Amino acid sequence: MLVVLTGAGAFVYLRVRYALDLRLDEDLTTQSTQLTSAARSGTPLAAAARTGQGEYWQLLDSTNHVLAASPGLPAGSLLTPDQLNRALRQPVRADRGTLLPISPRPLRLYAVPVQPGTAPAAGQPAVTVAAVRRDQRDEALRELIGQLALANLAALAIASLVGYRLARAALAPVECYRSEAARIAAGATGYASPSPPPTTRSPGSAAPSTACSPPRTPRWIGSGSSSTTPAMNCAPR
DSSP, X not given: OHHHHHHHHHHHHHHHHHHHHHHHHHHHHHHHXXXXXXXXXXXXXXXXXXXXXXEEEEEEOTTSOEEEEOTTSOSSOSSOHHHHHHHTTSOEEEEESXXXXXXSSOEEEEEEESSTTOOOOTTSOOXXXXXXXXXXXXXXXXXXXXXXXXXXHHHHHHHHHHHHHHHHHHHHHHHHHHHHHHHHHTXXXXXXXXXXXXXXXXXXXXXXXXXXXXXXXXXXXXXXXXXXXXXXXXXXX
């Protein structure tokens, strides 16, 4: 039961996270396309980039130095040295901050080389970085995790209660028989053994037993007659 609930919860979580990430990636792709086109044409990024609330950008050189950036970002580069080395060759997606514990400034980054396959000199535009905050996305996932955990616990509690009552109802007769057998084995009184049914005589069976009693003396025998042994009067019981 726990495995099934955990699997179902993981499936729901992954589907919701995929949908939220897809929306973020689409926004980042649109923003990065504008930034990269402006950097390649020499247009100032501040005029070309159309950033909304929670959207940022940076222009880096090959030494990870910030050439230009949108307001509201820290002075340093958003990319680590390893991320910059990969971004000089191909687009790189990365996250800053964690889902749990809660980060003060969670960001989704998308770095694209200005001139793929080349290493511009220091001080020349090399990589554009588009960034968007993940606050709403992370908050939605944290709420989903909490709701799934509560739902799984409630389902386990209900299933355990129902299973306990069913098992108790099924074992009640067995427990009753066991208790009665224990009382009989301990010498309890008041238990009448069932009487055997009366037997019927079938053809060819033995005759029933008889009880014999002395017959009465006939009236015609006088008191002066000699003493004789009376015959036995036998009749079946």
